[in-house]
Amino acid sequence: MSGTTPQSNQSPSAKTRKARYKTPEQWKTKPKKASQRRDFLYLTAGAMAAVGASSVAWPFIDSMSPAADTLALASIEVNLAPLDPGQTITVTWRGKPVFIRRRTKKEIDLAREVDVLRLPDPEEDKERVQKDEFIIVIGICTHLGCVPLGQKPADPKGEYKGWFCPCHGSHYDTSGRIRKGPAPTNLAVPPYEFVSDTKIKIG
Amino acid sequence: MGGLNKKEYVPVSNNVVINWIDERLPIFTMLDKEYGRFPTPKNFSYFWNFGAIAMMILIIMIVSGIFLAMNYVPHTDHAFNSVERIMRDVNYGWLIRYIHANGASMFFVAVYIHIFRGLYYGSYKKPRELLWMLGVVILLLMMATAFMGYVLPWGQMSFWGATVITNLFSAIPIVGDGIVTWLWGGFSVDNPTLNRFYALHFLMPFVIFAVVFLHVWALHVTGSNNPSGIEPKTKIDTVPFHPYYTVKDSFGAVVFLAFFAFFVFYSPNILGHPDNYIPADPLVTPAHIVPEWYFLPFYAILRAVPDIALFGYTIMSAKLAGVLAMFGSIGVLFFIPWLDTSPVRSTVFRPSYKPFMYLLVVSFLLLGVAGAKPADDLLWLVIGRLSASYYFFHFLVIMPLLGSIEKTPKLPDSIHAYYQEKKESKKKLLSLLAIMAVALSFALPASKAKAAGASIDIPKQEWSFNGPLGTFDRPSLQRGFVVYQQVCAACHGLDFIAYRNLTEIGLTELQAKAIAAQYMVQDGPDDEGEMFERVAKLSDRFVNPYPNEKAARYANNGAYPVDLSLITKARPQGSDRLYALLTGYVEAPADVVLGPNMHYNKYYSGHQIAMPAPLAEGMVAYDDGTEATVEQMAKDVTHFLTWTAEPKMEERKRMGFKVMIFLIVFAGILYASKKKIWKDVE
Numbered sequence: 001m002s003g004t005t006p007q008s009n010q011s012p013s014a015k016t017r018k019a020r021y022k023t024p025e026q027w028k029t030k031p032k033k034a035s036q037r038r039d040f041l042y043l044t045a046g047a048m049a050a051v052g053a054s055s056v057a058w059p060f061i062d063s064m065s066p067a068a069d070t071l072a073l074a075s076i077e078v079n080l081a082p083l084d085p086g087q088t089i090t091v092t093w094r095g096k097p098v099f100i101r102r103r104t105k106k107e108i109d110l111a112r113e114v115d116v117l118r119l120p121d122p123e124e125d126k127e128r129v130q131k132d133e134f135i136i137v138i139g140i141c142t143h144l145g146c147v148p149l150g151q152k153p154a155d156p157k158g159e160y161k162g163w164f165c166p167c168h169g170s171h172y173d174t175s176g177r178i179r180k181g182p183a184p185t186n187l188a189v190p191p192y193e194f195v196s197d198t199k200i201k202i203g
Numbered sequence: 204m205g206g207l208n209k210k211e212y213v214p215v216s217n218n219v220v221i222n223w224i225d226e227r228l229p230i231f232t233m234l235d236k237e238y239g240r241f242p243t244p245k246n247f248s249y250f251w252n253f254g255a256i257a258m259m260i261l262i263i264m265i266v267s268g269i270f271l272a273m274n275y276v277p278h279t280d281h282a283f284n285s286v287e288r289i290m291r292d293v294n295y296g297w298l299i300r301y302i303h304a305n306g307a308s309m310f311f312v313a314v315y316i317h318i319f320r321g322l323y324y325g326s327y328k329k330p331r332e333l334l335w336m337l338g339v340v341i342l343l344l345m346m347a348t349a350f351m352g353y354v355l356p357w358g359q360m361s362f363w364g365a366t367v368i369t370n371l372f373s374a375i376p377i378v379g380d381g382i383v384t385w386l387w388g389g390f391s392v393d394n395p396t397l398n399r400f401y402a403l404h405f406l407m408p409f410v411i412f413a414v415v416f417l418h419v420w421a422l423h424v425t426g427s428n429n430p431s432g433i434e435p436k437t438k439i440d441t442v443p444f445h446p447y448y449t450v451k452d453s454f455g456a457v458v459f460l461a462f463f464a465f466f467v468f469y470s471p472n473i474l475g476h477p478d479n480y481i482p483a484d485p486l487v488t489p490a491h492i493v494p495e496w497y498f499l500p501f502y503a504i505l506r507a508v509p510d511i512a513l514f515g516y517t518i519m520s521a522k523l524a525g526v527l528a529m530f531g532s533i534g535v536l537f538f539i540p541w542l543d544t545s546p547v548r549s550t551v552f553r554p555s556y557k558p559f560m561y562l563l564v565v566s567f568l569l570l571g572v573a574g575a576k577p578a579d580d581l582l583w584l585v586i587g588r589l590s591a592s593y594y595f596f597h598f599l600v601i602m603p604l605l606g607s608i609e610k611t612p613k614l615p616d617s618i619h620a621y622y623q624e625k626k627e628s629k630k631k632l633l634s635l636l637a638i639m640a641v642a643l644s645f646a647l648p649a650s651k652a653k654a655a656g657a658s659i660d661i662p663k664q665e666w667s668f669n670g671p672l673g674t675f676d677r678p679s680l681q682r683g684f685v686v687y688q689q690v691c692a693a694c695h696g697l698d699f700i701a702y703r704n705l706t707e708i709g710l711t712e713l714q715a716k717a718i719a720a721q722y723m724v725q726d727g728p729d730d731e732g733e734m735f736e737r738v739a740k741l742s743d744r745f746v747n748p749y750p751n752e753k754a755a756r757y758a759n760n761g762a763y764p765v766d767l768s769l770i771t772k773a774r775p776q777g778s779d780r781l782y783a784l785l786t787g788y789v790e791a792p793a794d795v796v797l798g799p800n801m802h803y804n805k806y807y808s809g810h811q812i813a814m815p816a817p818l819a820e821g822m823v824a825y826d827d828g829t830e831a832t833v834e835q836m837a838k839d840v841t842h843f844l845t846w847t848a849e850p851k852m853e854e855r856k857r858m859g860f861k862v863m864i865f866l867i868v869f870a871g872i873l874y875a876s877k878k879k880i881w882k883d884v885e
Contacts, residue, residue: 041872041875041876041879042876044872045453045869045872045873045876048865048868048869048872049453049869051865052865052869059294059295059298059299060266060267060270060295060299062294062295063270063273063274063293063294063295063296063299064270064273065294067274067288067292067293067294067296068291068292068293068294068703069288069291069292069701069742070292072701072703072741072742073742075740079729079730082730
C-alpha cells in the first residue's frame with residue numbers, strides 16, 4: 001500500500017534530507033496520531049485477511065480426513081476354527097489385508113529362539129501374540145506398502161520362514177518381524193481380542 | 204534480455220528476487236500495470252464492486268465444487284446418498300455443500316446486479332461492445348453450469364428439472380426428438396445423463412474462468428466505464444487501481460460475504476426447494492415444478508408465449524415459440540450495443556430513457572414472480588405476458604427509437620467535474636438501491652408463497668431449534684426417539700441415521716450399543732459363502748422395517764411409508780407441518796367421502812391420508828415421567844425428526860455466529876481503511 005500522504009506545502013530537498021535525523025525538538029513532539037492509526041488499521045485489516053483465509057482453509061483440508069462413517073467402520077469377526085497348524089488365511093479389515101497364521105510348534109520355536117536385541121526392530125514374540133499359536137499381523141510391508149508373499153503354500157516365505165516382500169526384498173520371520181531388507185519396522189499387529197477360543201474380533 | 208527482443212529492463216521493485224523473475228517473465232510488471240497503477244475513473248459507485256464480487260464467487264464455487272467432487276458419486280444409485288453422506292459424515296461437508304449450493308444463488312445475485320449496472324450506465328457501448336458480449340457468453344455458460352449442477356443431487360427437482368429443460372430441445376422441428384435422446388444418452392433422464400452432466404458441470408467453470416479472463420482483458424484495453432459515462436480525459440479524472448479500488452473492492456467483497464454467510468449459516472435451504480430432499484422418482488412428478496429463482500424470469504417467458512396463429516392457422520406451436528422467446532431473451536442482449544442508438548452512455552444523462560429503464564427492471568422482477576406461479580394462475584399469466592412483451596419491446600423498439608429522438612442535457616466537462624457534484628448522485632444511487640431491495644423483498648416472498656402451493660394453513664409452533672441461536676432440546680430428542688422406535692419404526696425407515704449417531708442426542712455409547720443390539724442385520728457372505736444374521740452394531744444404519752419398497756407397499760395396501768430421515772426438510776415448513784399432521788386427525792366432515800383405507804386429516808393436502816392416526820394417549824412410556832399425550836409425543840417425535848434431517852444444525856449456527864461477527868468487524872475495519880485511503884482524493 002502506498003502510505004505516503006501528499007505533503008504539498010513542504011519544499012522537497014533540504015527539509016527532507018534534514019528530517020532523516022531527528023532534532024531534539026522532534027524527539028519531544030509526538031508522532032502524528034492520524035498516520036499511526038492508519039498503519040494500525042492496515043495491519044489489522046491484513047491480519048484479519050490472513051486469519052480469515054487460514055480459518056476458511058481448515059474445513060476444506062479437514063474434509064479430506066476420514067469421514068465419520070469411515071472412522072466408525074465396523075470391526076470384523078473371524079472364525080479360526082477351520083485353521084490347521086501351518087495354515088493361513090487373509091481377511092480384510094479397514095481395506096487392508098490382515099494375515100492370520102496358525103503357527104506350527106517349529107515356527108513358534110523359530111520366533112522365540114532369536115536374540116531379540118540384535119533385531120532391527122527389537123520386540124519379543126510374546127508381545128506380538130495373544131495365543132502362541134496364532135500370529136495376526138497387518139499384511140502391509142512397512143517399507144513402502146506392498147503386500148508381502150507367504151500366505152499361499154507355494155509362496156516364497158523368505159530366509160526366515162515368515163513372509164517375503166517381493167517389491168524390495170524385505171524378509172519377515174514367523175513373528176512378522178523384519179529381519180533383512182529395507183523395511184524399518186515389524187509388520188504391525190492390529191487391535192484384536194478373542195471373543196471365544198476360536199473366534200477373534202479385529203478392530 | 205538478449206536477442207531480437209532486447210529491451211532495457213526497468214526494475215519493478217526493490218527486491219532482487221522479484222526483479223530476477225520479472226525480467227524473465229514479467230508477471231510483476233503486468234500486475235503493477237494492470238492492478239497497481241492502472242488508471243481507473245475515480246467516481247465509481249458501489250455498483251462497480253460486483254465484477255470483483257462475481258470473480259470472487261467464481262473462485263469460491265470452483266474450490267468448494269472440487270472438494271464436493273471428492274465425495275460425490277455420480278451414479279443414480281448413489282448420488283442422493285453421497286450428498287447426504289457429505290451433509291452428515293464428511294468433516295465440514297455440510298459447510299462446503301451449503302457454500303456451494305447458496306454460492307450459485309449468490310453468483311447470480313452478483314451477476315444480475317453487474318448486468319443491470321452495465322445496462323444502466325451504457326457500459327455496452329462503443330468501444331466496449333466485445334467486452335459486453337463476452338459478458339453475455341459468461342451468463343449463458345453460468346446458466347448451463349447452474350442447471351447441470353442442480354441435477355447432481357438427484358432429488359425430485361433435479362430429475363424433473365433435467366427432464367423439462369432437456370425436453371425444451373424437442374421443440375426444434377424434425378430433429379428435436381433425436382437431439383433430446385442424444386442429450387439423455389437413453390430414453391429418459393437416467394444414469395448416462397447424470398454422468399455427462401457431472402463431467403460437464405466439472406468442466407464448464409474452467410471454461411467460464413477462461414472467458415472471464417478474456418472479459419477482464421477486454422476491460423483492461425478499453426478501461427472501465429463510470430457512472431457519468433464520460434471517458435477520462437486528464438489524470439485528475441482517475442486514480443491508480445491500487446490502493447484505491449483494491450481497498451474498496453475488498454470492503455464490498457467482505458460485505459457481500461456477510462450477506463452470503465447469512466444464507467449459508469442461517470437459511471441454507473431457503474433458496475432451494477424442499478422437493479429436492481426427496482430422492483428422484485421417475486414415476487412421480489412434483490405438483491409444482493419451479494426452477495431455481497435465478498431462472499424464474501426466463502421460465503416465465505417460456506410459458507408466456509401462446510400458439511402463434513396467422514389467418515386462423517397455427518404457424519408456430521406455443522412450445523417452439525416459447526423456447527425461441529426464452530433463448531431470444533438472452534440472445535437479444537448480444538445486439539444491444541447496436542440496438543441502442545443514443546450517443547449518451549449513462550442513463551443518468553438520459554432523463555427520457557430513465558423511466559423505461561426502471562420499467563425494464565420492474566418487468567424483469569414481475570417475470571420472476573410470474574415464473575414461480577402455478578401454470579393455472581391466469582392473472583399472473585397475463586402479467587407474465589405483459590412483462591415479457593415489455594422486455595422485448597424495450598430492447599427492440601425503445602432502445603433504437605428513443606436514442607434518435609430524445610433530448611439530453613449537456614454532459615459535464617469531465618469526470619472530475621461530475622465527481623464534484625457526487626454527493627447528490629450518491630443519494631440517488633442509494634434510493635435506487637433501496638427501490639431494488641424493496642422490490643426484491645416483495646418479489647421473493649411472493650414467488651415463494653405460491654411456489655409452496657399450500658392452500659392449508661399450517662399453524663406455527665414454538666421450537667427450541669428455531670432462530671439463529673436455537674438448539675435441540677436433548678430430553679425431547681430422546682423422548683422423540685422412543686416414539687419413533689416404538690410407533691413410527693413399525694412402518695417407516697430412517698435410512699440415513701446410524702446407531703452411532705444416537706450419541707449425538709445425548710445417549711451414552713453403551714445405551715446406543717444396547718439399542719443397536721435389539722436389531723438383527725444381514726451380513727456376509729461368511730467363510731462358507733452363506734449370508735447370515737448378526738446383531739446390529741454402532742456403525743450400522745437403522746434397520747428398515749421392510750426389505751424393499753415393494754414389500755413395504757404390499758404390507759400397507761399399496762401406500763409407501765416414506766423414509767423419515769429427511770421428512771422435515773423435504774416438506775415446506777417441515778417441522779410445523781409434521782406436528783400438524785400428527786395432531787390433525789379428526790372425524791371426517793359429513794360431506795366428505797373417504798376412499799377405501801383412507802383417513803381424514805385436516806392438515807394433509809387433499810385431507811385424505813393412507814396412514815391411520817399413529818399416536819394415541821399413553822402409547823409410549825417415557826422414562827423421565829413426562830406424560831405421553833398425543834401433543835407431547837407429536838412434539839417430541841417432530842423434534843427428533845428435525846434432528847435426523849439436519850444433525851449438524853447446532854454446529855452450523857455456532858460457527859455462523861463466529862463467522863458473522865468476524866465478517867462484520869472485518870468490514871468495519873476495511874471501511875475505515877477505505878475512508879482513510881480515499882481521504883486525499885475526496
